[in-house]
Amino acid sequence: MKVLVVFAFLLATAYASPLLSQRDLVVPVIYDSVEGRITNGETASAGQFPYQVGLSIRLSTLSSSWCGGSLIGNNWILTAAHCTEGARSVTVYLGATVRTSAEITYTVSSSDIIIHSDWNSNTLKNDIxxxxxxxxxxxxxxxxxxxxxxxxxxxxYVGDSAIASGWGLISDSATSVTTNLQYAVVPIVANTVCSRIYGTTVVTATNICISTTGGVSTCSGDSGGPLVLQSSGVQVGLTSFGASAGCAKGYPAAFSRVTAFRDWIQTNSGI
Structure with missing residues (x-):
């Protein structure tokens, strides 16, 4: 998967922060070559995350991509806007642990995709x-x-433990996606932890962030995949962006905050 590096910060910060290179956001504009990952995670058992969905997204005759998503009702998948933007069709894998070996698959057209009307690929706002x-x-x-x-x-949710899950590269040095579903238990941190790296113009109240201590993290190929509270099984986030240096470097990762879009979800899906 190729990635689009977005420069979203004032030049005045260039001499103020040693982490300037980490202030470049990785926004997955998805193609086949490199896809994202749960880094340093664990292998899921069959049925452990029955809400996890795999998405094979057809962008053109020759290019496709892989993202994650979650089943939120009998008829609806929740994922990221940057995954579905420009999609011609999407094949949905349900009940899979092995990446493309699913109990059920459906292929739907672009007319079955609802992207948030205020999604902005430059500011990363409304990535749902x-x-x-x-x-x-x-x-x-x-x-x-x-x-x-x-x-x-x-x-x-600051201080709560959550579970992120998805398929993809299992380290920054890996060159191909993983076959088996991976997951990681990660701590939710205050948005200020994210905004110190990515800036307050990018990280807003519509985001939720995790610490990636020890390189346990999500990245662009897990895009759209769920962040679920370990204690209650409630989904509170979906994978949006991380640092350009790599997923296992210890910088926080950001998600779209589900509660910020709860009314939008109900309006568009009835759920």
Whole structure:
């Protein structure tokens, strides 16, 4: 997967921070050559994450990409806008642990994709989309993830442990995606931890961030995949962006914050 490096910071910071190179965001504009990863994670067992979805995204006759997503209802997949932007069609893999060996697959057209109308690929704002699929029956390996209940206010989740999952490269030196679903338990941190690296114009209240101590992290090929609270199984994030230096370098990773888009999800999916 190729990546688009976005320079989103004032030149005045160039001499103020030794981490300037980390202030370049990796935004997956997905193609076949390199795809993202759960780095330093663990291998999932069959049915461990029945809400995990794999997405093979056809961009043109010759190019395709791989992203993650989550099943949020019988007819709906939640993923990132940067994954589905420009897609001609998407093949959805449900109930898979081995990457393309699924219980059920559906291929849907671009007309079944709803990208947030305010998605901005330059600022990375509103990085969220929905994919409508034919109704799927639940099984031991196919289940919808829980979403936060709609409320007037929400927890920040700072200090909570969450699980990120997906397929892809298992280290920064790997050259091909992994066959088996990977996962990692990661701590949610305050957005200020992210904004010190990426800037306050990029990291906003619509993001949620994790610490990647020890190089345990997500990256662009896990894009769109779920971040789920370990304690309750509620999805609170979906993979959006990280540092250009690499996924295993210890810099925080950022997700779209599900609670910030809870009304949008309900309006567009009925869930």
């Amino acid at each position: 989309s929905l994919i409508k699929i034919p109704s799927v029956s639940y099984s031991s390996r196919i289940q919808a993830v829980k979403l936060p209940a709609i409320a007037s206010s929400y927890s920040t």
